[in-house]
Amino acid sequence: MRNVRVKPLAFRKISAVSRRCHWWLALAVGAFGLVALCFVPGTGNAQDTRVIYQVSSREAMAIGRFDGGPKISTLKKHGNFGLGTFDGLDGELIVIDGKAYQARVDGPPTLADDAARTPFALVTFFKPTQTITVHTTTNLQVLEQLILASMPSKKIYSAVRLTGRFTSIKARSVPKQTAPYTTLAKAVEQQHVFTLRDVDATLVGFWSPPAMAEMSGGGLHLHFLSTDGKHGGHVLDCEFNPLKVELEPIRHIEIVLVDH
Numbered sequence: 001m002r003n004v005r006v007k008p009l010a011f012r013k014i015s016a017v018s019r020r021c022h023w024w025l026a027l028a029v030g031a032f033g034l035v036a037l038c039f040v041p042g043t044g045n046a047q048d049t050r051v052i053y054q055v056s057s058r059e060a061m062a063i064g065r066f067d068g069g070p071k072i073s074t075l076k077k078h079g080n081f082g083l084g085t086f087d088g089l090d091g092e093l094i095v096i097d098g099k100a101y102q103a104r105v106d107g108p109p110t111l112a113d114d115a116a117r118t119p120f121a122l123v124t125f126f127k128p129t130q131t132i133t134v135h136t137t138t139n140l141q142v143l144e145q146l147i148l149a150s151m152p153s154k155k156i157y158s159a160v161r162l163t164g165r166f167t168s169i170k171a172r173s174v175p176k177q178t179a180p181y182t183t184l185a186k187a188v189e190q191q192h193v194f195t196l197r198d199v200d201a202t203l204v205g206f207w208s209p210p211a212m213a214e215m216s217g218g219g220l221h222l223h224f225l226s227t228d229g230k231h232g233g234h235v236l237d238c239e240f241n242p243l244k245v246e247l248e249p250i251r252h253i254e255i256v257l258v259d260h
């Protein structure tokens with residue numbers, strides 16, 4: 001009987017010690033996990049609310065999915081900064097300070113109709129965290145290298161904004177397409193290319209990592225709006241004297257697919 005009584009007591013003792021150990025172990029693991037979540041680079045954390053909202057994909061555009069998509073009014077709820085296109089490739093979309101502009105192939109850019117639809121766009125609420133000061137005359141290729149050298153990782157996105165005077169901006173807009181649509185490569189053959197010299201402008205867009213090329217294009221994608229509001233489009237190249245370039249590295253992306 002004694003043996004029988006002793007056994008449960010010993011068990012209760014060991015069990016109580018064991019429970020305390022488990023609590024301490026659980027607390028230690030939890031604390032370590034919390035620290036790891038907050039400080040391990042590249043994982044993001046609960047406070048990292050920076051996100052790109054993207055409509056459709058570059059690959060869908062490549063095969064001619066040029067229509068449908070959310071309304072511009074919806075897009076603006078997901079970002080005040082970005083770029084894209086319109087239903088039927090009817091001009092280049094430029095989003096600056098919460099205003100969406102439509103730069104058609106002819107005429108100056110206009111404020112986009114909130115009811116217009118976008119089959120491809122990337123927007124975010126821009127809050128730059130880094131500034132690069134470019135000291136010499138630079139073109140788009142050099143700019144991309146400067147951006148990459150400043151980014152914490154080449155595996156994530158960065159929102160990019162340039163504001164100032166440009167020696168030149170070479171840009172394009174594409175004429176509206178009608179269904180049945182051709183491929184993007186064929187549509188771009190009809191692009192209207194123009195070059196502006198000594199122009200004050202704002203360039204907005206994103207650098208996307210090579211691993212996301214089919215989704216977002218890969219590399220640097222910029223649209224511009226001249227400060228006088230008379231010109232806008234998709235930037236093919238640009239040259240500029242000393243200028244500040246603002247960046248916002250972004251790890252999160254939300255993608256809405258277009259099914260009509």
Ligand SMILES: [Zn+2]
Nearest residue numbers: 221222223234
């Ligand atoms: Zn573009």
